[in-house]
Amino acid sequence: MDPRARPFRSVLYIPASKARALEKARTLPADAIIFDLEDAVAPEEKRAARDLLAEALREGGYGARFLIVRVNGLDSEWGADDVAAMRGVGADAILLPKVETTAQLDALGDAIPGVGLWAMIETPRGVLNAPALAAHPRVGGFVMGTNDLAKELGCRTRSDRLALIASLSQCLLAARAHGIVAIDGVYNAFRHEEGLWAECEQGRDLGFDGKSLIHPDQIAIANATFAPTSEEIELSRRQIAAFDEARKRGLGIAVVDGRIVENLHIVTARKTLAKAAAIAQLEAVS
Incomplete structure (x- = not known):
């Protein structure tokens, strides 16, 4: 199944060491959950968090949410055990941090067959190698690690994320070229709604499928x-209807609201309606 055929508007990080958070995640209206065994878990809690998460995933109850587990790097003392513990527990994908080479993905794939692989892109080398990483046959998605990337770039923090746009665009291009999901990085000031709106809108306008979240x-x-707006849905329907009518009259274009509508616009319109339908279906069963 095409991983982009389902919504990924909201992708929430949950610390795997917190039993209460794992339970609450079953009721949250997020499209996807990233259960985090890496940055959100202190070294002394890694083993207990791994066991707690495996038990929670086996128990289930997460509905139609897409379940991703971020393991520790395979070059760390915890990575191999993380991956081994996630075999057969019901995760939809394993997310590997700081991916830079296809060899890292090969190693992860060998360690856990039959589960999708996702890649955190959070270093300059990862960004530069994004086309090869997106082409890997097991990879279903990218998650942008914008905090680590900004640290590695040594760039200033700006509300418009000017210094990150080139990197975000490079990874988005690679994801689109190979048909995988692309998730924008987190917004750190989780109490600042205006800033979150602005950054979500920027990510959406760039073309990302959704936003990774910390709260x-x-x-x-x-x-x-x-999500498509009601105006976008209504316009899509009118474009399709107008184009269908034009085709019946032997024409290759239609006009809607004074604008030319060609087949390429109909492709976009149908995707908009399909996305709206997928969101409605997901929300009905979550």
């Missing part, structure tokens, strides 16, 4: 921003 309070804004 449940961010879900509603991401879900609203990355």
